[in-house]
Amino acid sequence: MSLRERITTDMKTAMKAQDKSRLSTLRLISAAIKDRDIAARAEDRCSGCEDTEIMTLLTKLVKQREESAATYEKAGRLDLAEAERAEADIVREFLPKPMDDGEIADAAETVVSELDASGLKDMGRCMGELKSRYAGRMDFAKAGAKVKDLLASA
Numbered sequence: 001m002s003l004r005e006r007i008t009t010d011m012k013t014a015m016k017a018q019d020k021s022r023l024s025t026l027r028l029i030s031a032a033i034k035d036r037d038i039a040a041r042a043e044d045r046c047s048g049c050e051d052t053e054i055m056t057l058l059t060k061l062v063k064q065r066e067e068s069a070a071t072y073e074k075a076g077r078l079d080l081a082e083a084e085r086a087e088a089d090i091v092r093e094f095l096p097k098p099m100d101d102g103e104i105a106d107a108a109e110t111v112v113s114e115l116d117a118s119g120l121k122d123m124g125r126c127m128g129e130l131k132s133r134y135a136g137r138m139d140f141a142k143a144g145a146k147v148k149d150l151l152a153s154a
Contacts, residue, residue: 002051003054003055003094004033004054007030007033007094008030010022010026011023011027014026021086021087022090025087025090025091026090028061028087029058029091029094032057032061033049033054033057036049036053036054036057037049040053052136055095055096055135055136056136058091058136059095059136061091062088062091062092062095065084065085065087065088065091066084066088068080068081068084069082069084069085069088072084095136095137096137097137098138099134099138101142104139104146107130107138107143108126108130108143108147108150109150111126111129111130111133111147112126112151115129117151118151119151120151122151123144123147123148123151126147126151127143127144127147130147
């Protein structure tokens with residue numbers, strides 16, 4: 001089952017269960033995906049956006065919710081912060097399990113050795129490969145630091 005189908009199925013389930021908060025979050029996700037589909041069609045990709053683009057979109061939605069929750073907490077609006085975090089948790093259900101620091105280090109070492117990267121000039125190639133392989137699972141800020149360390153010592 002594709003990511004898009006899972007979201008649609010969960011939306012139907014939330015409707016039947018009359019879970020309003022979950023349903024509203026799933027509708028938000030669905031609207032964001034449809035918006036991305038329209039943008040993809042404008043670029044002559046008639047099939048719409050792919051699962052990797054949807055995962056990137058979901059990651060962005062989680063980040064937005066976390067930033068909003070932090071802003072609400074600073075303003076003393078704990079009720080709104082809690083609602084934002086609940087939305088972020090629902091969105092996270094559709095993302096794969098994030099990689100831990102050890103897995104990120106192993107993946108970075110593998111890509112550097114596979115691409116035979118020898119210096120910082122190869123940083124872009126390595127990061128591009130990591131992004132294509134581990135979209136939605138990897139914290140690319142941590143991965144970038146690890147790749148940079150590996151290439152600097154090479």
